[in-house]
Amino acid sequence: MIPRLKPFFSGKEITSFLNSGISSVAQFEKAFALQFHCGDAVAFPYGRSALWAFFKTFGIEGKEIVQPAYTCSVVAHATVLSHNIPVFVDNTLYDYNMQIDVIRNGITPQTYAIIPTHLYGYPMDIDTIQTIVEEAEKKVGHKIWVIQDCAHSFSADWDGRSVINAGDCALFGLGISKLISSIFGGMITFEDPALARKVRAFRDAQFHSGHWLKTLKRFAYLLALYPAFNDSFYGLVYWLQENTPFLNRLTKAFHLDEEIRFPPDYLDCMLPSEAEVGIAQLGKYDAIVHRRRQIARSYHENLKVPDEWVLPPWVAGATYSHYAIRVPEREPIIDKLASHGIQAGRVIEYSIPHLKGYRSFASGSDFPNAYLCSQSMINLPVHPSLNDGQVERIIETVNTLE
Numbered sequence: 001m002i003p004r005l006k007p008f009f010s011g012k013e014i015t016s017f018l019n020s021g022i023s024s025v026a027q028f029e030k031a032f033a034l035q036f037h038c039g040d041a042v043a044f045p046y047g048r049s050a051l052w053a054f055f056k057t058f059g060i061e062g063k064e065i066v067q068p069a070y071t072c073s074v075v076a077h078a079t080v081l082s083h084n085i086p087v088f089v090d091n092t093l094y095d096y097n098m099q100i101d102v103i104r105n106g107i108t109p110q111t112y113a114i115i116p117t118h119l120y121g122y123p124m125d126i127d128t129i130q131t132i133v134e135e136a137e138k139k140v141g142h143k144i145w146v147i148q149d150c151a152h153s154f155s156a157d158w159d160g161r162s163v164i165n166a167g168d169c170a171l172f173g174l175g176i177s178k179l180i181s182s183i184f185g186g187m188i189t190f191e192d193p194a195l196a197r198k199v200r201a202f203r204d205a206q207f208h209s210g211h212w213l214k215t216l217k218r219f220a221y222l223l224a225l226y227p228a229f230n231d232s233f234y235g236l237v238y239w240l241q242e243n244t245p246f247l248n249r250l251t252k253a254f255h256l257d258e259e260i261r262f263p264p265d266y267l268d269c270m271l272p273s274e275a276e277v278g279i280a281q282l283g284k285y286d287a288i289v290h291r292r293r294q295i296a297r298s299y300h301e302n303l304k305v306p307d308e309w310v311l312p313p314w315v316a317g318a319t320y321s322h323y324a325i326r327v328p329e330r331e332p333i334i335d336k337l338a339s340h341g342i343q344a345g346r347v348i349e350y351s352i353p354h355l356k357g358y359r360s361f362a363s364g365s366d367f368p369n370a371y372l373c374s375q376s377m378i379n380l381p382v383h384p385s386l387n388d389g390q391v392e393r394i395i396e397t398v399n400t401l402e
């Protein structure tokens with residue numbers, strides 16, 4: 001079965017894992033900043049820990065943070081767990097990013113940050129956001145931080161410039177579903193190295209080194225990824241996921257969409273061995289993005305779908321972390337694709353303000369687009385290990401679905 005996602009790992013990630021040392025995390029930070037042309041980068045065990053630490057470092061507490069209604073719920077979790085208030089913005093039905101006009105309306109004197117999120121790898125209009133923020137800062141009389149959420153996009157381009165370098169900082173998740181991965185892990189980058197130094201000092205004071213047992217567990221996890229995502233074996237993994245609670249139980253320990261909590265190790269430092277895997281992945285970054293764009297382009301040019309389906313737009317600067325399609329009824333489509341050996345994901349199955357823990361933050365709005373997307377989105381595999389034959393097979397299967 002063709003999996004819906006697959007980390008782009010080879011033997012290199014295993015040898016890198018085994019060759020770590022005390023300076024590996026610092027080296028990964030340096031290499032990351034160099035790759036994405038940032039002032040500095042600070043590593044964390046998860047992207048959510050990085051966001052939480054950012055708020056803590058700069059004393060942002062009890063403030064309104066403008067962010068998408070339709071994105072990964074951990075961003076809202078980090079907001080609430082740092083004692084801030086998420087202000088949700090509904091998404092467009094074009095590229096699924098926040099509606100820019102609604103961002104403008106969402107800013108109040110209590111707003112201290114906004115989180116432009118480049119969902120599915122589609123760049124937001126960073127110039128208009130900057131203008132909105134500068135105008136708002138004049139009105140409210142204090143700084144409004146701009147935190148680019150690049151967990152999906154990494155270096156998507158807006159008007160020829162990477163979204164990473166806009167605003168004050170950029171946030172990354174580095175789990176196995178991301179463009180590049182350090183197994184688990186997160187990063188926050190800054191244009192201004194002085195800001196990065198403050199966040200690093202906070203991290204060094206508050207976060208603990210991982211226990212050796214954790215490294216051992218990570219190694220076992222890394223080794224398990226190779227057979228688990230092997231096309232010949234993946235059918236069994238898919239069956240376990242769909243028909244037994246076993247794999248769900250493993251993911252629930254680390255994340256539950258509807259529960260505002262962090263995993264128990266959210267205050268651990270990134271492991272040196274994870275950092276080495278991250279360094280190995282950075283070397284593949286350009287090839288990964290190139291191949292994702294090629295596959296998305298093939299889908300864009302060759303998929304012939306029913307009128308009620310909505311294909312995602314082709315945007316040259318997008319990095320295609322996902323190829324997300326809106327469909328009227330997704331379950332039968334997912335089942336049919338599975339019967340042809342293709343896994344389609346149910347990408348982001350919730351609108352955050354509709355989740356139990358977040359209803360009190362919905363402020364009277366009903367976020368119709370976020371709700372619609374939460375019910376109707378599927379995503380096709382677009383990972384770089386797909387060969388041309390598999391891409392053709394996916395296209396042909398989708399085009400002939402009854």
Ligand SMILES: Cc1ncc(COP(=O)(O)O)c(C=O)c1O
Pocket residue numbers: 045046047048049071072074075117149151152172173174175185186
């Ligand atoms: C859009 C988005 N932002 C932030 C994150 C945070 O990453 P992490 O899972 O490493 O905390 C994720 C992770 O899934 C994400 O999808």
